[in-house]
Amino acid sequence: MTDSLLCLSAATTSPLELLQLLQLSSASLPIGAFAWSQGLEAAIDQGQVSNAEELQAWLTTVCEQGLAWLELPIMARCYDAWQRHDVDSVNHWQQWLLASRETRELLDEETQIGGTFKRLLKQLGQLPDQLPEQSTYCGYYALAASQRGISIAAAQLGWCWGWLENQVLVACKTIPLGQTHAQQVLNTMLPVLVRSCEFSRQLADDDIGNTLPGLVMASARHEYQYSRLFRS
Amino acid sequence: MTLLSAAAELPPAVPEVAERSWPASLHLRLEAGEQRTRLARMAFHGPLRVQRPFYPEGDVCHLYLLHPPGGLVSGDRLGIDVHVTAGAHGLITTPSAGKIYRSDSQNGQQRQQVQLTLEAGASLEWLPMETLIYDGANGQLSTRVELATGARFIGLDMICIGRPHSALPFLSGRAEQRLHILQDGKPVLIERLLLDANQPHWQQAAGFNGCHVAATLVAAGLPQPQQIAESLREQIPELAALKQPEQFSISVRLGLLLVRYLGNNSEYGNQILRRVWAQLRPLLWHKPPCAPRIWNT
Numbered sequence: 028m029t030d031s032l033l034c035l036s037a038a039t040t041s042p043l044e045l046l047q048l049l050q051l052s053s054a055s056l057p058i059g060a061f062a063w064s065q066g067l068e069a070a071i072d073q074g075q076v077s078n079a080e081e082l083q084a085w086l087t088t089v090c091e092q093g094l095a096w097l098e099l100p101i102m103a104r105c106y107d108a109w110q111r112h113d114v115d116s117v118n119h120w121q122q123w124l125l126a127s128r129e130t131r132e133l134l135d136e137e138t139q140i141g142g143t144f145k146r147l148l149k150q151l152g153q154l155p156d157q158l159p160e161q162s163t164y165c166g167y168y169a170l171a172a173s174q175r176g177i178s179i180a181a182a183q184l185g186w187c188w189g190w191l192e193n194q195v196l197v198a199c200k201t202i203p204l205g206q207t208h209a210q211q212v213l214n215t216m217l218p219v220l221v222r223s224c225e226f227s228r229q230l231a232d233d234d235i236g237n238t239l240p241g242l243v244m245a246s247a248r249h250e251y252q253y254s255r256l257f258r259s
Numbered sequence: 260m261t262l263l264s265a266a267a268e269l270p271p272a273v274p275e276v277a278e279r280s281w282p283a284s285l286h287l288r289l290e291a292g293e294q295r296t297r298l299a300r301m302a303f304h305g306p307l308r309v310q311r312p313f314y315p316e317g318d319v320c321h322l323y324l325l326h327p328p329g330g331l332v333s334g335d336r337l338g339i340d341v342h343v344t345a346g347a348h349g350l351i352t353t354p355s356a357g358k359i360y361r362s363d364s365q366n367g368q369q370r371q372q373v374q375l376t377l378e379a380g381a382s383l384e385w386l387p388m389e390t391l392i393y394d395g396a397n398g399q400l401s402t403r404v405e406l407a408t409g410a411r412f413i414g415l416d417m418i419c420i421g422r423p424h425s426a427l428p429f430l431s432g433r434a435e436q437r438l439h440i441l442q443d444g445k446p447v448l449i450e451r452l453l454l455d456a457n458q459p460h461w462q463q464a465a466g467f468n469g470c471h472v473a474a475t476l477v478a479a480g481l482p483q484p485q486q487i488a489e490s491l492r493e494q495i496p497e498l499a500a501l502k503q504p505e506q507f508s509i510s511v512r513l514g515l516l517l518v519r520y521l522g523n524n525s526e527y528g529n530q531i532l533r534r535v536w537a538q539l540r541p542l543l544w545h546k547p548p549c550a551p552r553i554w555n556t
Contacts, residue, residue, distance in 0.1 A: 066465075073501055075464040088465040092458070126439075126446035131512040236451040240473050240521045241465040247508035247519065251492065251499070 040181050047175040051168070052185035054192060058143045060164070063136040064197045064257035065089070066246035071201045072255075073245065079208040082198050083215055086191065089242055090216070090223045094190065096237035097127055098165050099183050099227030105169035106179045109155075118159040121166045127236050130246040132259045140164040144171070180224065187220040200256060283307035284338035289320055289381075291346035296320035299344075307337060316549045319348045323553075324387070330358025331398065333367025340374045343381035343410075348544070350384040352551040356419075357387065359434060361395035373402040377410035382480075382544060386536070386551060389417035389474070389525055390436075392454065398434035404477075405441045411480030411543050415532055419525050420454055420471040429471065431456045440477065440515065447513040448477065467521070468504050474520040476532045478539050484516045491518070491538060497531050507531060 040048070054061055067085065070076045076085050101124045108116035128134035141162035148154050148167065153174055159166065165186075172182035195212055198204040204212075250259045283305030290299040295318040301309060310323040324339065331337065343349055359369050377383055385404075392398060406412055418436055421429030433455045440448040452473065460466030467473070481487055488509045492499050498507045498518070505522035518535050520528040537548035 070464065074503070075468075081464070084463055085465050088460045088463040092460040092463075092466060122446055123449065126449040126513070128512070129448075129450060129517070130508075130510040132510070134512045236449060238450045238452050239460065239465050240452070240470070240519070241463065241468045244506055244508045244519060244521050245465075247510040247517075248499075248501075248506070250510060 040178060041176075044175060044177050044181070048172075048177050048181055048185045051171055051175070051177070051182075052189045054189070054196075056189075057147060058140050058164070060140055060189060060193055061196065062258045063132075063140075063193075064201075064249065064255075065133065065136065065194065066130075066242050066244075066249055067194055067197045068201050068255055068257045069245040069249035069252055070241075071198065072252055073248070075241070075245070076198070077202060079204060079212050082195070082202070082204065083212050086194055086212070086216055087219050088239065089194075090187065090191075090219050091226070092237055093239050093242060094187065095223035095227045096230065097124065097235060099187070099224060100230045100235050102165045102169045102183060102186065103179050103228060104232075105166045106173050106182065109170045109173045112155070112157070114157045114159050117166055118161070121159055121161050121163045123235070124163055124165055125161060127238075129238060129243045130250065132246045132250050133243075136258075137163045137165070141167050144168065180228075183224040183227065184220060187224060191216050191220060197257060282336040282338075283326070284336075284340070285309065285324070286340045287322070287342070287349075289341070289343045289347040289349040289383075291344065291348075294318065296347040296349060298322070307339070316546065319350055319546070319549070321549075321551065322349060322351045323551075324351060324353045326353075326357070329355065330360050330391075331369035331371065332360050333363035333365065333369060333397070335369050337371040338374075339372070340376075341383070341385075342376045343378065343383050345378045345380040348382035350386065350549075350551070352553060353387040354553050355388055357390040359390065359392045359396040359398035359400075361393050362397040362432065366397050368397050368399060370399045371401070375402070375404045375412075375414075377404070377406050377412055379407040380409045381407070382411045383413075384536075384540075385412070385414040385416075387416065388553065389419050389472075389529070391419045391422065392429065392434045393432075394421050394429050394456075395432040396434050397432060399437075400435065401437040401439075403437075403439045403441070404479075406443070406479055408443055409480065413476070413478045413536060413539060413543065415474065415476045415536060417472065417474035417520070417525060417528060417532075418452070418454075420467075420473075429454070429456055433457075438475070438477075440479070442479070442514065448515055448517075450475070470504050470521050470523055472520070472522055472525045472528055474528050474532055476518040476535055478516040478543065479514060481516055481539065481542060484511045484514065487539070487542060488516055491535060494538060495531060495534055498535075 104120045141164045144167035145162045285307040286302040288300035308325040436452040438450040
């Protein structure tokens with residue numbers, strides 16, 4: 028998608044939808060996303076990420092080479108499937124996503140946040156009658172966005188923002204990274220999020236997925252890291 | 260279908276790499292016999308064979324896959340299909356490293372597809388030597404493992420990218436390695452490594468971290484895999500050690516035990532992963548390790 032189309036999709040988001048997107052992407056959404064570090068805490072512990080530059084390089088790789096190839100295209104497919112009430116298709120893509128979670132930690136994060144998200148939507152009276160077998164964060168985020176009439180382009184950006192904010196907070200607590208540096212990293216990453224969301228929408232089904240060995244190693248090693256702040 | 264005995268008499272000649280482009284396929288079927296696992300069917304097309312099965316430990320059928328040309332050039336298509344029935348146990352390896360050579364001037368693709376099907380209660384050890392991806396390659400490698408209930412499986416796959424020891428690093432080209440594992444028809448592991456000399460994640464810490472050797476050992480059907488993972492970390496301290504960029508990791512998810520290596524030393528990676536295999540074999544099959552002879556050379 029070109030920049031102009033993206034502008035169009037952002038412009039067609041109504042003020043109410045925009046606020047709903049902010050609500051959905053806020054760190055205060057009670058789904059527990061803040062508790063996980065996605066291998067970043069281990070990468071910091073192992074000395075691979077020790078300052079703002081290295082953090083930015085790590086996050087750029089994870090976003091452009093990881094999220095853009097897996098989570099974002101699968102979220103879009105779940106979004107379409109929810110809109111068609113096609114639970115089989117939601118099932119298929121959620122299963123694909125979970126099988127692509129190469130470590131227990133990454134898998135647990137996806138399913139536990141997904142399960143909490145599902146309970147939240149249930150308590151809000153916003154669950155459809157027919158539900159897929161499994162719960163993933165991506166899948167339920169797509170459902171919540173589609174129910175609120177948020178476009179997929181906006182939803183992907185919002186979800187990426189939640190991811191980025193969370194990762195930078197991990198770095199603030201563990202490197203530790205100062206508040207100003209954190210804001211600088213956020214600034215630099217914003218265009219990366221836009222590029223990644225655009226890229227993800229061009230991927231064919233057969234091209235989904237790109238294993239990042241360094242991220243996978245860090246996440247697995249975090250599972251048995253001696254002491255840690257974040258869940259595993 | 261060709262008689263099994265024909266396979267042993269293959270000429271060892273290696274044709275000129277630039278002059279050929281052969282599709283090749285091999286279908287194997289392993290069945291449980293009264294005393295030992297039989298190679299019940301072997302069909303091949305093109306230059307892909309299996310040596311006469313041998314039985315160094317009595318019952319398990321050990322097989323060497325042979326690809327006499329020694330590597331893939333542009334236009335090559337290798338298809339390997341192994342079916343293991345209930346109660347049968349096979350161990351398959353290769354006598355030498357697989358190679359994905361530099362592609363031709365048209366950048367023709369080189370493809371290898373492996374399908375391993377394990378029926379309920381079947382056992383397979385898939386232990387090929389590493390695959391070397393040459394500078395300028397355009398390779399597509401895919402391994403699909405279908406496990407039925409109670410199937411027991413160990414797979415060990417290593418790729419080496421470029422040949423930095425021969426001063427031939429991976430500066431151009433592309434290769435893709437897919438691994439799909441299905442349990443009772445549902446995907447439980449999907450990995451897709453995209454090696455593209457032009458992609459920036461090559462040198463990045465979250466990507467390949469500048470390393471040129473990556474390997475994954477997968478074990479399915481272990482009783483209490485989480486406990487086994489913990490005892491492996493105690494028994495093989497190298498698994499937890501970190502000497503950047505050399506590192507191993509272990510994780511257990513969806514019933515699979517996964518041990519990974521990322522580094523620059525294929526011999527070291529293999530040495531440790533084979534120790535893991537040796538520890539797992541008694542737990543999966545109540546059998547001591549019986550290493551393929553090629554591992555000792």
